[in-house]
Amino acid sequence: MLDNKDFSAWLSRLSDSHDIYGPKKTRKGMLEWARLEGGQLPDPEPGVPKSSIKTFYFPQPETLFEFSARPKKEDAFRLHEPSRHQNPRLLIGVRPCDARSVVLNSMPYQEDPYFQENRRNTFLLGYACSQGCSTCFCTWTGGSPVGQDGLDILAFLLEDGLVLEPVTERGEELLEKAGSARDLTRAQEQKVDEIRQKAPASLPEEMEPAPRLREKELMALYDAPFWQELSDSCINCGTCTFLCPTCYCFDIQDETLRGRGRRIRYWDSCMFPLFTLHASGHNPRGEKIKRVRNRFMHKLKYFPDRFGPLSCVGCGRCVRDCPVNIDIRQVMKELLAI
Amino acid sequence: MNDKAKNQKDWEPKIIAFLCNWCSYAGADLAGVSRYQYPPSLRIVRVPCSGRVSANMILDALRSGADGVLVSGCHPGDCHYISGNYYARRRFAVLKNFLEFIGIEPGRVNFSWISASEGEQFAEVAKEVTSRVKKLGPARHLVKEF
Amino acid sequence: MPTKNESITQELRQKARHLLESGQVAAFLGYTSGSVPMVMKPFVARKPEDAERLEWNSFCVLNLANYLPPLLRSFEPPRRPNDPPPEGPLPKVGVAATGCWSRNMVVQVQENQMERERVVIIGISSRGMVDRKKVLNAVNHAEITSVKEEDNSLLVKGPGLEEEINRWDVIRDNCQTCVHPDPVIFDEMIGQLQGDRDIQDRFRQVEEIENLSAQDRWQWFTSEIDSCIRCYACRNACPLCYCPTCFVDDSRPQWVGKSREPVDTAIFHILRAYHCAGRCTDCGSCESACPMGIRMRILTKKLQKDVLDLYGTEAGMSIQQPLPLSTYKMDDPQDFVLTESFKGEKK
Numbered sequence: 031m032l033d034n035k036d037f038s039a040w041l042s043r044l045s046d047s048h049d050i051y052g053p054k055k056t057r058k059g060m061l062e063w064a065r066l067e068g069g070q071l072p073d074p075e076p077g078v079p080k081s082s083i084k085t086f087y088f089p090q091p092e093t094l095f096e097f098s099a100r101p102k103k104e105d106a107f108r109l110h111e112p113s114r115h116q117n118p119r120l121l122i123g124v125r126p127c128d129a130r131s132v133v134l135n136s137m138p139y140q141e142d143p144y145f146q147e148n149r150r151n152t153f154l155l156g157y158a159c160s161q162g163c164s165t166c167f168c169t170w171t172g173g174s175p176v177g178q179d180g181l182d183i184l185a186f187l188l189e190d191g192l193v194l195e196p197v198t199e200r201g202e203e204l205l206e207k208a209g210s211a212r213d214l215t216r217a218q219e220q221k222v223d224e225i226r227q228k229a230p231a232s233l234p235e236e237m238e239p240a241p242r243l244r245e246k247e248l249m250a251l252y253d254a255p256f257w258q259e260l261s262d263s264c265i266n267c268g269t270c271t272f273l274c275p276t277c278y279c280f281d282i283q284d285e286t287l288r289g290r291g292r293r294i295r296y297w298d299s300c301m302f303p304l305f306t307l308h309a310s311g312h313n314p315r316g317e318k319i320k321r322v323r324n325r326f327m328h329k330l331k332y333f334p335d336r337f338g339p340l341s342c343v344g345c346g347r348c349v350r351d352c353p354v355n356i357d358i359r360q361v362m363k364e365l366l367a368i
Numbered sequence: 369m370n371d372k373a374k375n376q377k378d379w380e381p382k383i384i385a386f387l388c389n390w391c392s393y394a395g396a397d398l399a400g401v402s403r404y405q406y407p408p409s410l411r412i413v414r415v416p417c418s419g420r421v422s423a424n425m426i427l428d429a430l431r432s433g434a435d436g437v438l439v440s441g442c443h444p445g446d447c448h449y450i451s452g453n454y455y456a457r458r459r460f461a462v463l464k465n466f467l468e469f470i471g472i473e474p475g476r477v478n479f480s481w482i483s484a485s486e487g488e489q490f491a492e493v494a495k496e497v498t499s500r501v502k503k504l505g506p507a508r509h510l511v512k513e514f
Numbered sequence: 515m516p517t518k519n520e521s522i523t524q525e526l527r528q529k530a531r532h533l534l535e536s537g538q539v540a541a542f543l544g545y546t547s548g549s550v551p552m553v554m555k556p557f558v559a560r561k562p563e564d565a566e567r568l569e570w571n572s573f574c575v576l577n578l579a580n581y582l583p584p585l586l587r588s589f590e591p592p593r594r595p596n597d598p599p600p601e602g603p604l605p606k607v608g609v610a611a612t613g614c615w616s617r618n619m620v621v622q623v624q625e626n627q628m629e630r631e632r633v634v635i636i637g638i639s640s641r642g643m644v645d646r647k648k649v650l651n652a653v654n655h656a657e658i659t660s661v662k663e664e665d666n667s668l669l670v671k672g673p674g675l676e677e678e679i680n681r682w683d684v685i686r687d688n689c690q691t692c693v694h695p696d697p698v699i700f701d702e703m704i705g706q707l708q709g710d711r712d713i714q715d716r717f718r719q720v721e722e723i724e725n726l727s728a729q730d731r732w733q734w735f736t737s738e739i740d741s742c743i744r745c746y747a748c749r750n751a752c753p754l755c756y757c758p759t760c761f762v763d764d765s766r767p768q769w770v771g772k773s774r775e776p777v778d779t780a781i782f783h784i785l786r787a788y789h790c791a792g793r794c795t796d797c798g799s800c801e802s803a804c805p806m807g808i809r810m811r812i813l814t815k816k817l818q819k820d821v822l823d824l825y826g827t828e829a830g831m832s833i834q835q836p837l838p839l840s841t842y843k844m845d846d847p848q849d850f851v852l853t854e855s856f857k858g859e860k861k
Binding site: 423424427428431444445451454455457458459460461462463464465466467468469470471472473474478479480481482489492493496497509510511512513514 | 720723724728729730731732733734735736761767769770771775777778780781784785787788791792813816817820821824825838839840842843844846847848850851852853854856
Binding site for chain 3: 055056058062075076077080090091161164262263266267268271273281283294297302349351352355357360
């Protein structure tokens with residue numbers, strides 16, 4: 031147990047060696063990731079920040095290498111590594127759903143050096159959710175509001191401070207530097223237990239869609255009639271994919287400018303027609319309905335078939351911010367009903 | 369452009385000039401043939417008509433590091449394609465206001481009408497645009513860096 | 515007593531059902547409610563019984579004109595780019611339309627994106643749509659689980675929250691300053707036309723920014739767009755954006771970088787807005803769709819103001835009147851042209 035003052039002092043000490051980020055309210059009133067300096071604490075708002083933590087693992091954009099594009103120079107077109115971020119990063123106030131997304135994204139990115147390097151370099155201090163939001167459904171996707179997956183430290187927020195539990199070894203090492211932890215009082219212990227029990231109960235009842243969806247016949251889901259109605263409303267923007275913590279598709283491009291060049295990797299979205307456009311002009315997912323279907327089939331069928339769990343952590347960002355109210359929870363129900 | 373160059377007193381701006389083939393480009397040619405002196409800051413891009421110049425091209429010039437842009441076409445009524453510059457005039461009027469609205473300094477993006485016989489006029493415009501851009505200093509706002 | 519919007523809903527369902535039953539239209543484009551309060555789902559009714567799902571309220575913020583051309587195309591027999599157009603009358607589509615939406619339909623007809631004869635427009639004079647972000651601000655971003663709408667108020671509920679909000683206070687900026695709430699083209703009307711509204715300060719938001727210094731305007735612009743995630747919701751929600759290849763997707767030349775970098779984001783927003791010059795009806799779809807709360811509508815509003823000042827026209831007021839930037843007059847203002855200002859000096 032650390033009171034807020036000690037917590038802040040610990041962060042302040044850590045900020046010498048770590049870059050610290052946490053959710054803060056912006057001037058427009060939304061919660062968003064921000065750099066915390068000098069022992070600043072994140073805003074203790076319920077729910078997830080607008081953007082997911084994938085920006086820290088999968089930066090928008092990531093420079094893969096740089097080169098000189100002046101043909102007459104000695105080092106012309108020789109590739110070199112860009113100077114990468116050196117300080118370890120500590121993210122504070124990560125919700126368990128977001129933390130779990132890192133574990134899920136690591137499956138396809140197992141051998142991706144950039145993602146894995148960022149993962150090694152980023153420490154996650156999670157805040158357990160004491161209350162689910164109306165758009166939350168982590169309990170449907172195999173997560174929990176007090177889950178530890180992907181976290182280094184899990185914290186339970188109390189009125190006067192927070193209870194920190196190490197999850198990983200490196201989390202424990204970080205915590206050792208926190209120093210003056212106090213023993214929990216009886217009341218505080220009770221409060222933590224209460225959060226552990228009540229938080230999952232505030233969310234939709236658990237269901238295990240992944241195994242059931244894995245059993246379903248792929249083509250039956252693919253040909254389901256409800257895709258048409260879904261696609262009728264969709265405007266094919268990238269809001270859902272770009273806010274989603276588990277959407278990890280990218281495109282690569284070389285940029286040259288005033289004699290310098292670089293290769294960048296940046297977010298792409300299966301909602302955009304360009305995503306699948308072939309050089310021949312043919313587009314296998316040229317129609318909107320195919321793109322809409324692909325996004326959900328990827329998350330709910332192809333990914334589970336390949337890796338086991340759904341590629342969804344139930345953070346509810348897509349539900350909350352879709353301009354036309356396309357709701358993945360309903361898509362899940364429709365698919366399960368087939 | 370690197371900072372060192374920006375600080376140099378003898379900084380010469382880079383200005384991209386989109387000149388229409390039939391009037392302004394010929395005007396620039398005449399200025400040269402007639403040996404009118406004007407600053408060497410203009411990089412000329414010959415276009416078929418001022419109506420061909422889109423906002424995309426103007427912004428691309430700024431993005432690539434141009435300190436200023438000049439678009440020049442035939443005088444209204446003289447367009448080789450009858451009305452290209454009339455359409456362009458409406459588009460540029462709106463674009464110029466709009467760029468200033470979002471904070472691009474007045475004088476960064478300029479428009480003129482120069483005919484094939486106006487060599488002297490061309491030199492005048494080149495001088496004027498260069499001095500305006502010089503006063504503003506190197507462009508910063510829309511220059512892509514990495 | 516049903517509220518005004520409830521009555522409109524009833525009448526809309528009736529009319530849509532009739533159109534679908536009688537075979538006059540192959541589909542009816544409207545709105546239905548979804549799973550999240552204050553976000554409506556654009557909805558295509560294809561069977562008469564679907565009409566019962568149509569709904570009308572103050573949260574129908576996305577412009578339905580945006581869906582029309584692709585929906586109409588979906589009812590055409592498939593053909594390759596160089597095939598001749600299909601013969602005979604093609605199926606029609608019914609659609610609900612407020613003032614601005616109908617004006618966008620006019621623009622689409624003018625720009626050959628659709629044919630007037632192929633749409634049956636049910637006009638609704640708009641009372642303004644609610645800005646979800648304003649409601650969220652009004653309750654300090656507390657969680658909202660239900661909103662009940664009365665004619666002049668919203669009853670907002672959530673965990674530990676129950677608040678009545680004056681409807682007009684949370685109406686979208688574009689609707690508050692809307693001059694033409696009546697549909698300009700329609701086949702049938704629901705309710706009465708209300709006539710043009712007399713708005714004194716319709717460009718106030720724009721003027722406030724015009725009055726800043728160049729440096730402050732740049733500051734305003736960059737801080738407004740710095741949260742942009744380049745999801746293109748603003749572009750895709752816009753009925754004016756229908757290019758087969760958007761300039762952001764061009765690669766040779768590449769006008770704009772594709773990632774989240776300040777200059778590229780700025781150029782995207784400048785060009786997106788500028789492409790709407792003289793065509794935008796200030797429907798507010800872009801701003802309503804933006805997940806990050808960017809007020810990019812002020813950009814298009816500025817263009818609307820200048821086009822009105824310079825050329826005296828507004829987009830989509832009549833099919834006969836050409837769009838301001840696809841026409842010209844011999845004596846259009848040109849004091850912005852350098853050589854013209856030289857002339858002035860010589861005089």
